[in-house]
Amino acid sequence: xxxxRIAVMPGDGIGREVIAESMKVLRAAEKxxxxxxxxxxxxxxxxxxxxxxxxxxxxxxxxxxxxxYDAILFGAVGDARVPEHISVAQTILAMRRGxxxxxxxxxxxxxxxxxxxxxxxxPGQIDFVVVRExxxxxxxxxxxxxxAGTSNEVAVQxxxxxxxxxxxxxxxxxxxxxxRKKEGVGKGELISVSKHNAQRHGQVFWNRVYExxxxxxxxxRSRFLYVDAACMDxxxxxxxxxVLVASNLFGDxxxxxxxxxxxxxxxxxxxxxxxxxxxxxxFEPVHGSAPDIAGKGIANPFAAIMAGxxxxxxxxxxxxxxxxxxxxxxxLGDPNAPKTPDFGGKARTSEVGDEIAAxxxxxxxxxx
Numbered sequence: 001x002x003x004x005r006i007a008v009m010p011g012d013g014i015g016r017e018v019i020a021e022s023m024k025v026l027r028a029a030e031k032x033x034x035x036x037x038x039x040x041x042x043x044x045x046x047x048x049x050x051x052x053x054x055x056x057x058x059x060x061x062x063x064x065x066x067x068x069y070d071a072i073l074f075g076a077v078g079d080a081r082v083p084e085h086i087s088v089a090q091t092i093l094a095m096r097r098g099x100x101x102x103x104x105x106x107x108x109x110x111x112x113x114x115x116x117x118x119x120x121x122x123p124g125q126i127d128f129v130v131v132r133e134x135x136x137x138x139x140x141x142x143x144x145x146x147x148a149g150t151s152n153e154v155a156v157q158x159x160x161x162x163x164x165x166x167x168x169x170x171x172x173x174x175x176x177x178x179x180r181k182k183e184g185v186g187k188g189e190l191i192s193v194s195k196h197n198a199q200r201h202g203q204v205f206w207n208r209v210y211e212x213x214x215x216x217x218x219x220x221r222s223r224f225l226y227v228d229a230a231c232m233d234x235x236x237x238x239x240x241x242x243v244l245v246a247s248n249l250f251g252d253x254x255x256x257x258x259x260x261x262x263x264x265x266x267x268x269x270x271x272x273x274x275x276x277x278x279x280x281x282x283f284e285p286v287h288g289s290a291p292d293i294a295g296k297g298i299a300n301p302f303a304a305i306m307a308g309x310x311x312x313x314x315x316x317x318x319x320x321x322x323x324x325x326x327x328x329x330x331x332l333g334d335p336n337a338p339k340t341p342d343f344g345g346k347a348r349t350s351e352v353g354d355e356i357a358a359x360x361x362x363x364x365x366x367x368x
Contacts (some may be wrong), residue, residue, distance in 0.1 A: 002037040004315050007069040007280065011091070012047045013289025014349075015075020017297065018304035021353030022073060025327070026308045028357035029320040037317045042069070048079025048087065057082070057090035063098035071311050072282040075304065078289030089141065092272075092284070096134050099279040101272035102165065103172055104132035105310075106255040106286065108238075112333035114263030115343060121239070123333075126262055127185065128241035131173040132251025134272055136165045137202070139248040161202040161247070166209040172275060173245035174217045181220070186242045190214075190222040193230045193246035193254065206247060230254060234261060259286050266300030266342050267332075269307035271314065283311040297348045300340045302328060305356055320360075327359035 008023065010016040023041070030039050044065075046058040057077075059065070066072060077091045078084065095101065110116055110126040140160035147153045173190055180186025192210040196203040207224060214222045225233065227250045233240065234254065238261050246254055259268030268286035285303030293299055309324035331337040331352070338352050339345025 001035050002316065004037060004039055004070045004317075005068070006039050006041045006311075007066050007072045008041050008043040009046055009072060009074045009091075010043070011075040011077050011289065012079045012087075013076055013291050013294035014287075014299035015047075015077070015285075015289055015304075017294070017299045017349050018285060018301040019073060019075040021301035021349060021356075022304040022308040024353045025305045025324060025357045025360055026312070028361045029312065029317075029324055032323070032361045032363075033317070033320055037312075037315075037320070046091070047077070048082050051079070051082045051087070051090075057087055058094070063094060066095065067099065067279055069280045071280050071315060073308060073311060074282050074284040076285065076287065076289040078291065080291060092282075093139065093141070095282055096272055099274055099282070100135065100276070101274045101279070101282055102133065102135045103169060103271075103273040103275055104134040104251060104255075105271040105273055106130045106132065106251075106258065106268065108255075108258035108262045108268070110262045111267070111329055113335075113343075114267055114332060116261065116263055118235070118238070118261060126238045126241075128238065128258070129176060129180070129243050130251055130255045130258055131169060131176060131243060131245045132255060133165060133169040133246070133248050134251075135248075136160045136162060137248035138250075139252075159199075159202045159247075159249075161205050163209065166206055167213065168275075170210050170213050170245055171216075173243055174213060174220055174222070177220045177222075177243040178217065180242065188220050189242040190217075190220055191230065191241065191244045192222065192224045193227050193244055193250050194224055195227050195250070197226065203247075210245075227254070231257060234258060238262075255286065264300075264342060265303065266340070267302045267306070269303050269310055271307070271310045273314065281311075281314055283307040283314075297350065298341050299349050300342050301349050301353050301356075302332065305353070323360050323363050324356075326363055327356045330359050331356050 010019040112123040138159040143157040177190045181188035196207040265287035272282040309321045313321035338347030
């Protein structure tokens with residue numbers, strides 16, 4: 001039996017509601033596994049309320065506290081009482097950098113029942129993954145302001161690209177393309193997304209590293225796309241994509257677009273991975289705290305539940321993770337199953353969670 005220590009951070013707004021349902025489904029998978037694995041969870045109330053009380057989104061030793069866990073399940077960040085550049089910097093960006101979660105993995109697969117906004121796209125036709133560099137690049141937090149509040153104010157924001165950072169994320173993406181091809185779910189193709197025609201230092205360097213590494217993978221077809229062209233193709237012909245790799249900012253923009261293409265951010269999970277496994281990885285829904293619907297009990301829990309499934313898969317509980325995926329697909333594709341209003345239903349968040357948990361409990365395999 002494997003025991004996994006999980007730090008649970010519901011965060012702000014609907015994060016609290018959807019993480020409750022994710023935990024409900026994870027507990028159902030744990031119970032149905034027949035003791036193959038157990039989850040030891042600790043919940044941390046680090047959010048906007050904590051900031052109002054303490055002046056910080058998490059304690060000064062928060063990162064070191066989290067380092068003792070196997071994984072982190074995170075809900076959402078965003079509270080009107082906290083400036084956004086502070087709330088994000090002191091939570092998800094702090095965890096990504098402090099725990100070296102250098103790979104952001106965001107799958108985009110069109111499932112039956114998902115409200116795809118594109119014409120004539122069928123379930124299963126769109127299936128790709130965006131691999132995003134997660135600790136440096138445009139989000140490196142290097143810069144400053146001078147002459148603040150005057151007519152001469154100047155702001156400088158620098159992007160940082162290191163050879164180590166570029167090499168490891170591009171190589172990870174090539175390995176993923178190879179893995180997907182071997183498993184029969186991918187085309188064996190990788191696209192490096194950049195803007196080296198306009199950003200002639202950092203992006204030219206990124207592209208040069210990509211050109212070097214692609215020589216190591218002759219079995220994988222690879223090419224580059226400028227980020228604007230990648231956005232256009234993601235709308236025009238997303239079915240042609242397999243694995244895309246991009247810098248922090250470009251990956252962030254592309255993955256939100258990808259989430260909408262396959263049904264909306266309510267069905268978009270994300271993994272902030274430490275592939276070296278010398279610190280915990282973090283799993284979260286892509287959506288934000290949605291203050292306009294927080295507390296109404298109508299938030300879509302699919303993304304948070306799927307993020308929990310990604311977490312189990314990363315921890316080695318593969319059968320349980322697959323059972324969660326099947327249960328989500330089953331509920332989503334069942335016209336009679338409960339759905340939240342964003343998916344055309346009238347169900348409450350908890351009712352969707354109950355249904356997915358019940359289906360997981362009925363199908364999870366022993367020995368997960």
